[in-house]
Amino acid sequence: MSWWRGRNKAHELERLATLAGEASAEAAVALEAASTSTQLPTEPEIPAEDGEQDAAGAGGVPTEPDPAPAPPDLTAAAFFDVDNTMMMGASIFHFARGLAARKYVTASDLAGFAWQQVKFRVGGKENKESVSSAREQLLSFVAGRTVDEMVEVGEEIYDELMADKIWSGTRALAQMHLEAGQRVWLVTATPVELAAIIARRLGLTGALGTVAEHVDGVYTGRLVGDLLHGRAKAHAVRALAAREGLNLRRCAAYSDSQNDVPMLSVVGTAVAVNPDAGLREIARNRQWEIRDFRTGRKAAKIGVPSVLGAGALAGAVAAGLAYRKRTA
Numbered sequence: 001m002s003w004w005r006g007r008n009k010a011h012e013l014e015r016l017a018t019l020a021g022e023a024s025a026e027a028a029v030a031l032e033a034a035s036t037s038t039q040l041p042t043e044p045e046i047p048a049e050d051g052e053q054d055a056a057g058a059g060g061v062p063t064e065p066d067p068a069p070a071p072p073d074l075t076a077a078a079f080f081d082v083d084n085t086m087m088m089g090a091s092i093f094h095f096a097r098g099l100a101a102r103k104y105v106t107a108s109d110l111a112g113f114a115w116q117q118v119k120f121r122v123g124g125k126e127n128k129e130s131v132s133s134a135r136e137q138l139l140s141f142v143a144g145r146t147v148d149e150m151v152e153v154g155e156e157i158y159d160e161l162m163a164d165k166i167w168s169g170t171r172a173l174a175q176m177h178l179e180a181g182q183r184v185w186l187v188t189a190t191p192v193e194l195a196a197i198i199a200r201r202l203g204l205t206g207a208l209g210t211v212a213e214h215v216d217g218v219y220t221g222r223l224v225g226d227l228l229h230g231r232a233k234a235h236a237v238r239a240l241a242a243r244e245g246l247n248l249r250r251c252a253a254y255s256d257s258q259n260d261v262p263m264l265s266v267v268g269t270a271v272a273v274n275p276d277a278g279l280r281e282i283a284r285n286r287q288w289e290i291r292d293f294r295t296g297r298k299a300a301k302i303g304v305p306s307v308l309g310a311g312a313l314a315g316a317v318a319a320g321l322a323y324r325k326r327t328a
Contacts, residue, residue, distance in 0.1 A: 020225030021235025023211040024192060028185065029243055030235075032206040033194045070181035075247040076268050077205075078177040079237055079263065080170065081196065081255035082188035085273045088165040089248075091190045091198065098157030099141060109140075139212065143221030151303060154194045159202055166202065169293035170273055172252065174204060183244070187253075187263060188237060189229045201225040234262035254291075258282060 083090045100110040176183045183205040188195050192244030199207040210225040251271035258278030264270035272283040272290045283290050
């Protein structure tokens with residue numbers, strides 16, 4: 001009987017992961033279309049006055065024309081994880097910090113969230129309990145709020161807390177794909193609206209993220225499926241590829257975590273970026289490329305910077321709580 005219950009539970013988790021992936025792909029396509037339709041037109045080129053040479057730059061010195069962009073490569077794309085791959089730390093925690101500063105969540109809520117981040121980084125991988133806790137916290141952050149309000153706040157928080165945490169090396173990899181005429185998508189458990197903000201600010205095509213249900217523009221406190229995590233990411237990439245006509249064998253994926261092995265395994269080129277110990281071992285065994293942009297650390301010490309960073313983060317939160325108590 002326990003075997004049967006376990007089988008049913010596994011089936012339900014897979015169903016939720018599939019639903020989350022399909023909902024994320026649908027939302028990503030819709031957000032990309034909306035972003036394209038609202039982009040401001042480029043300014044018209046001002047014609048040169050009579051006698052002025054078009055090729056002349058400042059001071060009349062001829063300038064080299066910009067190289068022609070690569071033609072669109074419609075069947076290839078790149079998929080980038082966000083947390084510790086594209087961005088230092090967890091994007092949802094940066095978002096929570098911004099919400100706490102605006103009194104959307106309490107300092108104790110933030111401290112609890114920080115502790116979950118510490119346990120995740122020290123443990124090296126996520127378990128069912130930590131994922132469930134992250135889901136509940138994600139919902140509590142947005143329930144009852146409007147989508148427009150959260151998008152506006154997300155824009156502000158990106159500028160304040162995220163813009164300077166982008167890994168330049170990973171961003172350069174994304175730019176390499178763009179210059180080759182390929183589309184580039186973020187793939188993250190972060191809410192899809194916030195993920196879309198990050199993608200747009202980085203000049204990327206779009207983002208696959210967790211879809212929180214909303215009715216009449218207000219979040220209900222429920223998810224569509226589950227968090228975009230683990231196998232759900234692989235489902236999202238497949239669903240997007242089907243919608244966009246991508247050949248997954250010509251696509252690439254980048255991540256730091258062994259939890260993203262399902263996503264990395266569905267594309268033709270997998271790259272481990274700032275990998276945790278588990279992914280580093282898997283990457284070596286499968287002969288995947290490894291890129292590490294963390295400085296001052298040897299391979300034998302992989303994982304230590306993340307743990308120290310999480311510990312320092314928890315300390316900062318604790319100090320903030322103590323300060324609040326003293327000044328209350």
